[in-house]
Amino acid sequence: MSQTPLHIAQDFPPTSVEEWRRLVDKDLKGKPFTSLQSALEGGLTLQPLYSPQDAGPAAPPEPPGVAPFLRGTHPLGLTEGGWLVCQEYSEPDVATAAEAIRVDLERGVSGLWLRLGETQxxxxRDASGMERLLAQVPLSKTPVYLEPEDNAPSAAALLLHAAERTQTPRESLRGCLGVDPLGVLARTGALRSGLQAALAEAAPLVTSTRKGSPGLRALLVSTRAYADAGATSVHELAWAIATGVEYLRGLERAGVSPEDAARSLQFSFSVGSQFFPEIAKLRAARLLWSKAVAASGGSPEAQAMALHARTAAATKSRRDPWVNILRSTSESFAAVIGGADSITTSPFDEAIGLPDESSRRIARNTQLILRDESSLNRVADPAGGSYYIEQLTHDIARAAWTELRRIEALGGMAAALVQGDIARVLAETVAARSKAIRTRRLPIVGVSEFPNLDEQSVSRTPRASEASSPAPAGLAELRMTPLRPVRVAEPFESLRDASDRYLAAHGHRPRAFMANLGTVAEHTARAMWIANALAAGGIDPVQHHGFADVAQAASLIAASGAPLVVISGPDAMYPEWVPALTAALKQQSGRIVAVAGRPGEHEAAFRAAGVDLFVYAGADLFETLSSLHKQLGVS
Incomplete structure (x- = not known):
């Protein structure tokens, strides 16, 4: 091996962006440069190349720990101990939850996120219940974050009472008491006392915790309801800041200064599947919140956002749920790189029901491996200086600021919720995302891509309610239709559920005979694509490779008994084979004939021969499969 050192900078002279652009334009051969750009949700566009000019002359402008905290709120980042590994608990039974907490604290969890409520x-229900829940928790060392379904002040009182009973010094408490009235409104559809009354009720709690428990934040700004209902990164960020601003105003009216109010807010974001945009979202969140608090008169210290991140529920699938481990790993990774102070990795089976000890262990160990084996905590702001991420951070921040100003023009976040504006935006977003999912431009591994019809089902105790929490009883000052949680995998999972019911009733799944024309080399790529597409709808593809003639093909298909036939092969063979084979098949009663690929100029002739439908990339696969289900008698 040569020991001559490489001098890359000398051997390869720098190339300007202009030179690169000239070469790209030449290779595009007349296609527009925009064909290399990628559209993101929220109206953003990704460029094929980023340069120092894109990131700006002073990017990144400030070191970590300095306002506006784009690069993190700590000077050394997370290098001094890492982020807080925070497990989430929602098991209804207090004893079961307490035992899970005990086990997890012994095995690496360092913070607790407690969802409290009767339905989810x-x-x-009382002080003794909170004491039993936290019996094995050293409260002076373990941050506790509450997310109550309703009546947060009561839940906060129970936590403080439990700390008092265990003689835990108030000044040692850390975490959040979970007062989030707009979160309650979005999730349940009602806020009994109205926003200002809720914040006025929380004001003494803010004041007392600021004095006696500065590590305990009273208010929570959670984007869970919006992210679960389909919000884009831009909307999630904008609505979080809008909520925070609303809380600052309301607390100031109740006699709490913006300085104390800002130091009493805990933010919680969901982290979805778009890796780099999610990193940029968390970085932009700190930047925008710093700007908002500064505009309110808060000090640089008060501008630092307390940022919790949770892997998104909307991205998780019930089908092939083991793939959720990979999704959660990627999302946790993005949360770390984005600089979250605490992170919850959701169990891979959360979409199915209540997690068991094994799934909680995998979730917990995901973060421990990222920290202790991948050493992700050893670099402060690892994304800093990347032209791509720096530019994307500012793009997301600008787009979110524009949305924030729009919400402010409507009268604030509460008004936007009650007037139905947030629901309208979410409906538009979900519709656009659904189109991408149905056409598989947004593929879901294990569901719409590479589905496994023979997968072993995972059984879990179902949650009490899979829909939005019900509105609290009684009169409410503010009311709206609750935001409905949606998972991206739901459309195709509904087809698989129907296939399961068909299997239970008939002993086999709906079948399709794959009439593959030509040699294996000629038809394999298309046949595999079609088989994958059919399986996404729970239709079992029965493969047959090559035929001597049309008569043999028709005979084999008749013997199979499959009501659906998909003709698949090289385009060159279609003009001869498709009309003849289709005509022969239509003589067999009840036969449905589909052709793999776009028909092009032959569509009229193929349809005249009796072809029922065409299956090809870019079409609405969900609609195609739904139509086939109806024709095959799948309920």
Whole structure:
């Protein structure tokens, strides 16, 4: 091996962006440069190349730990101990949840996120219930974050009472008491006392915690309801800042200064599947919140955002749920790189029901491996200086600021919720995303891509409610239709559910005979694509490779008994084979004939021969499969 050192900078002279652009334009051969750009949700566009000019002359402008905190709120980042590994608990039974907490604390969890409530959380009804739940928790060392379904001040009182009973010094408490009235409104559709009354009720709690428990934040700004209902990164960020601004105003009216109010807010974001945009979102969140607090008169210290991140529920699938481990790993990775102070990795089976000890262990160990084996905590702001991420951060920040100003023009976040504006935006976003999912431009591994019809189902205790929490009883000052959680995999999962019911009733799944024309080399790529597409709808593809003639093909298909036939092969063979084979098949009663690929100029002739439909990339696969289900008698 040569020991001569490489001098890359000398051997390869720098190339300007202009020179690169000239070469690209030449290779495009007349296609527009925009064909290399990628559209992101939220109206953003990704460029094929980023340069120092894109990131700006002073990017990144400030070191970590300095306002506006784009690069993190700590001077050394997370290098001094890492982020807080925070497990989430929502098991209804107090004893079960307490035992899970005990086990997890012994095995690496360093913070607790407690969802409390009668329908979707731990059912802590009184002080003794909270004491039993936290019996094995050293409160002076373990941050506790509450996310109550309703009546957060009562839940906060129970936590403080439990700390008092265990003689835990108030000044040692850390975490969040979870007062999030707009989160309650979005999730349940009602806020009994109205926003200002809720914040006025929280004001004494803010004041007392600021004095006696500065590590305990009273208010929570959670984007869970919006992210679960389909919000883009831009909207999630904008609505979080809008909520924070609304809380600052309301607390100031109740006599709490913006300085104390800002130091009493905890933010919680969901982290979805778009890796780099999610990193940029978390970085932009700190930047925008710093600007908002500064505009309110808060000090640089008060401008630092307390940022929690949770892997998104909307991206998780019930089908092939083991793939969720990969999704959660990627999302946790993005949360770390984005600089979250605490992170919750959701169990891979959360979409199915209540997690078991094994799934909680995998979730916990995902973060421990990222920290202790991948050493992700050893670099402060690892994304800093990347032309791509720096530019994307500012793009997301600008887009979110524009949305924030729009919400402010409507009268603020509460008004936008009650007037239905947020629901309208979410409906538009979900519709656009659904189109991408149905056409598989947004593929879901294990569901719409590479589905496994023979997968072993995972059984879990179902949650009490899979829909939005019900509105609290009684009169409410603010009311709206609750935001409905949606998972991206739901459309194709509904087809698989129907296939399961067909299997239970008939002993086999709906079948399709794959009539593959030509040699294996000629038809394999298309046949595999079609088989994958059919399986996404729970239709079992029965493969047959090559035929001597049309008569043999028709005979084999008749013997198979499959009501659906998909003709697949090289385009060159279609003009001869498709009309003849289709005509022969249509003589067999009840036969449905589909052709793999776009028909092009032959569509009229193929349809005249009796072809029922064409299956090809870019079409609405969900609609195609739904139509086939109806024709095959799949309920």
């Amino acid at each position: 959380g731990i059912q802590v």
